[in-house]
Amino acid sequence: DFRAMPSQLRQFHILSLRALDAKLRGESHRAIGETLLGFRGDKTDWExxxxxxxxxxxxxxxxxxxxxxxxxxxxxxVKPRRK
Incomplete structure (x- = not known):
């Protein structure tokens, strides 16, 4: 179906909502990166x-x-707006 959302875009939306939930709970960006994206390292590595x-x-x-x-x-x- 041509209207089906590509899996990469769908995954981006899902991760965005999970990142938002974590941020609203007070998590740092680094903690979110560790949980959602598998980051491992210290502050220097994170930078x-x-x-x-x-x-x-x-x-x-x-x-x-x-x-x-x-x-x-x-x-x-999303369809572009007509002028």
Whole structure:
């Protein structure tokens, strides 16, 4: 079905919501990265690890979904607005 959401995008949405839940519980970005993305290391390792940015993107996307962005999932695939 052409309307089916790709698995990579579906997984991103799921991880975003899990990251949001953790952030709302007061978890740090590093703790979220350890839990969701499998990061292992100390603070110095975390500073240079690409999973740090991915964690930040997941939390940011989760917050956007919480603020109403989830509605876009109801109309997937999103059609551009007509002018």
């Amino acid at each position: 240079g690890d690409p999973r740090r940015n991915k964690t930040r993107r997941l939390v940011t996307h989760g917050i956007a979904m919480m603020k109403g962005g989830y509605r876009l999932l109801l109309h997937y695939p």
